[in-house]
Amino acid sequence: MDKPEVLVMGVLPDWDLAPMAEHFSLRLVYEAPDEAAFLAEHAPRIRAIVTKGEIGASAALMETMPKLEIVACYGVGVDAIDLPYCAARGLPVTNTPDVLTEDVADLGFGLLLAAARRIPAADAWVRDGSWAAKGSMPLTSRVWGKRIGIVGLGRIGRAVARRAEGFGMAIGYSGRTPQDDVPYGFHATPAALAAGVDILICCAMGGPTTQGLIDRATLEALPPGAIFVNISRGSVVDEAALLEALQSRRIAAAGLDVFWNEPAIDPAFAALPHVVLAPHAASGTEETRRAMGLLMRDNLAAHFAGRPLPTEIRP
Ligand code: 8YV
Numbered sequence: 112m113d114k115p116e117v118l119v120m121g122v123l124p125d126w127d128l129a130p131m132a133e134h135f136s137l138r139l140v141y142e143a144p145d146e147a148a149f150l151a152e153h154a155p156r157i158r159a160i161v162t163k164g165e166i167g168a169s170a171a172l173m174e175t176m177p178k179l180e181i182v183a184c185y186g187v188g189v190d191a192i193d194l195p196y197c198a199a200r201g202l203p204v205t206n207t208p209d210v211l212t213e214d215v216a217d218l219g220f221g222l223l224l225a226a227a228r229r230i231p232a233a234d235a236w237v238r239d240g241s242w243a244a245k246g247s248m249p250l251t252s253r254v255w256g257k258r259i260g261i262v263g264l265g266r267i268g269r270a271v272a273r274r275a276e277g278f279g280m281a282i283g284y285s286g287r288t289p290q291d292d293v294p295y296g297f298h299a300t301p302a303a304l305a306a307g308v309d310i311l312i313c314c315a316m317g318g319p320t321t322q323g324l325i326d327r328a329t330l331e332a333l334p335p336g337a338i339f340v341n342i343s344r345g346s347v348v349d350e351a352a353l354l355e356a357l358q359s360r361r362i363a364a365a366g367l368d369v370f371w372n373e374p375a376i377d378p379a380f381a382a383l384p385h386v387v388l389a390p391h392a393a394s395g396t397e398e399t400r401r402a403m404g405l406l407m408r409d410n411l412a413a414h415f416a417g418r419p420l421p422t423e424i425r426p
Pocket of ligand 1: 163164165185186187188189211391392394
């Protein structure tokens with residue numbers, strides 16, 4: 112019997128592609144010189160889409176695939192997948208929660224430390240001879256003991272909070288509802304949260320319900336000298352307002368892993384020396400990417416074996 116055809120939307124490591132190729136005919140759209148022609152050729156037979164958090168799957172794409180049975184996401188965030196379309200068509204969608212939580216929180220804290228303590232600038236200070244020529248680098252800003260506000264206290268937000276506890280920080284959060292199993296202060300809106308913190312970190316999921324959640328009012332509510340970190344989705348933040356706040360130095364520093372329009376991000380960010388940038392890499396350790404790939408493949412295997420899906424999204 113022919114192997115089911117699977118459309119792979121974004122680059123995956125060989126340790127995932129090789130075992131998948133044993134069971135599926137893989138159609139790697141990212142290798143196609145002419146994407147439209149490639150899709151037109153293969154779409155009629157595609158039975159599964161494998162995609163990534165930042166790539167997703169549009170209704171227009173899925174519409175061209177009459178045999179599509181499942182969308183498996185290599186990532187926890189499914190905001191770029193048209194979930195209403197999938198629900199209407201009865202297509203299951205799976206993601207890779209939990210396995211990436213701690214690494215994403217690690218990078219959030221890493222970006223915070225790098226931005227506050229100016230670690231990239233410190234590195235440059237040593238390399239370019241400034242240390243020998245000019246002496247000590249300019250003073251930086253403390254992290255431990257500060258007030259941190261977490262926008263979105265889900266799995267990743269909670270992992271950030273656990274790290275913040277270790278840094279002796281006063282922890283507050285905003286979200287849809289107060290959570291009664293945590294000792295942190297709840298604020299109904301990001302703006303209310305922002306007014307009383309030194310550091311604001313965005314951990315909310317992406318999608319229509321959070322688009323622009325961290326708006327101009329939120330950024331203006333931050334006290335002067337605050338630090339902003341984003342490890343969720345660029346869409347959650349009013350990026351024009353963020354750039355203005357950074358350019359005017361109202362926000363003293365930022366650590367950003369996600370942006371609008373990745374990877375062709377607004378070049379204005381690269382001109383800001385007090386911003387530490389990462390290329391949407393928070394889950395990008397070998398250990399976590401192996402676990403994500405395994406979970407994504409487990410979901411595919413379960414589907415084609417008629418077994419319950421390990422991590423299906425419930426819209
Ligand atoms: C990406 C992510 O999926 O999990 C998510 O939602 O955004 C990331 O983990 C990852 O970069 C794979 O490309």
